[in-house]
Amino acid sequence: MSNIFIISAPSGCGKTSLVKELCHANISVQQTISYTTRKMRQGEENLKDYHFVSTNDFLNKIKLGHFIEYQAVYNNYYGTTYESIKEINDTGKDAILEIDYKGMLSIKRALPNAVSIYILPPSIKELEKRLVNRGLDEKEVIRRRISQASHELKFSKFSDFTIINGEFNKALSSLKSLILLNKIEKHKKIVKLNMQF
Numbered sequence: 001m002s003n004i005f006i007i008s009a010p011s012g013c014g015k016t017s018l019v020k021e022l023c024h025a026n027i028s029v030q031q032t033i034s035y036t037t038r039k040m041r042q043g044e045e046n047l048k049d050y051h052f053v054s055t056n057d058f059l060n061k062i063k064l065g066h067f068i069e070y071q072a073v074y075n076n077y078y079g080t081t082y083e084s085i086k087e088i089n090d091t092g093k094d095a096i097l098e099i100d101y102k103g104m105l106s107i108k109r110a111l112p113n114a115v116s117i118y119i120l121p122p123s124i125k126e127l128e129k130r131l132v133n134r135g136l137d138e139k140e141v142i143r144r145r146i147s148q149a150s151h152e153l154k155f156s157k158f159s160d161f162t163i164i165n166g167e168f169n170k171a172l173s174s175l176k177s178l179i180l181l182n183k184i185e186k187h188k189k190i191v192k193l194n195m196q197f
Helices: 015-025 055-063 082-089 101-110 124-134 139-158 168-195
Strands: 004-008 029-031 067-073 076-081 094-099 115-120 161-164
Touching (some): 004 168, 015 094, 015 168, 067 082, 067 101, 076 082, 082 094, 094 101, 101 115, 115 139
Parallel strands (some): 115 161
Antiparallel strands (some): 067 076
């Protein structure tokens, strides 16, 4: 039976890099591809990193009930469709959803058996340093992101597990271990249930 794993974190905490490396190293998991109205960044590809769509297209999908969760973040929309999860689970793979804390809470309400993992920075100061070093945003945007991150970190307590991304390889190892542990525990429950019949 396939699983659903939610990986959440404030911007700049490394969740995107962790998820990409996890999916590259583990053939039994696959990341859902979210929809967004934001502009494509250098190095990104449509249908690989995101489904890049217009605001009108996105709003139309909301009306049609395609999204299990969607959010407005920094004047752009992001959303996960039911179909993107189903397509992955139908192949027997586990679906990995990389979403913000609001998306995490929405998914947990809709799918209580989904496992949520929250990625934390070592500190707010370190997070600010990372955002500056990646060079994607202006100073005012970074200031807003840091302020937002301070707020978002409070919601880590609602996740099933937390991982501090102080050193990338250690955080990745912890993420892999958590996913494997949950798969083993779920398998044990299924075996136990089958033995009762």
